[in-house]
Amino acid sequence: MERIPILKMGKFLLITIQIEMDDRVALQLQEDLAAQIEKTAARGVLLDISALEMVDSFIGRMIGNISATAQILGARTVVVGMQPAVAITLVELGLSMARVKTALNVERGMAMLTASEASEDGSDRE
């Protein structure tokens, strides 16, 4: 089975989804990411979905679960690069992804993570 690679970049993990996601790959990614956050003590996760041509309710839920799981393990998740047609379709489908932090692209997502890290340094950790 194909697996989605998880790359470590300093305090953050970067996931770029570049394959057509079937349900098993999506579930495997959730498990792999939780394990990697624990192993690396990552403070943030950047999930790049710019290559995804479709997000249905299953993949949408997977993204929400990844974000929630990472949060519990002490890492913020920013979902970046959603194609406009995917965003339009997702909202019409009924998934607003209101609880998921998003950014237009990897650069802005990285800036969000870095900024939230900086604001936490010097203040008490959550």
Place this chain on the structure above:
Amino acid sequence: MAATGSRSLPLTSEQDIVLARQAIRRAAQQIGFGIVDQTKIVTAASELTRNALLYGGGGTLEWDVVAENGRQGLRLTVIDHGPGIEDLTLAMKDGYTTGTGLGMGLPGAKRLVNEFKISSGPGAGTTVVVTRWK
């Protein structure tokens, strides 16, 4: 409504959902759907084929290019021979599920297409026919 060149794909495993999405993407591109229309019909196909697998134990996806009053559309028919749906009104409600899903599949897919027909009954399986016009 004239239909030409019906094609079909069996739905027996989760991998078939991916194949269904790819086939419907190609069909939508071939008749010149824009990117938003493509994404909507592909997403509807993904929801409906997953439902057929999860709740109907598998089935078939058929698709046709249809024409009416000079416009073209893509019609999908998803058939399963599972236990059927007892209460269709309930099944069409947002957030209702008998399984572990979000309960988004049927009502969500309906919002992504222009025409939506469902027929089902206990022991009779479920057939969903949806059309998106260009």
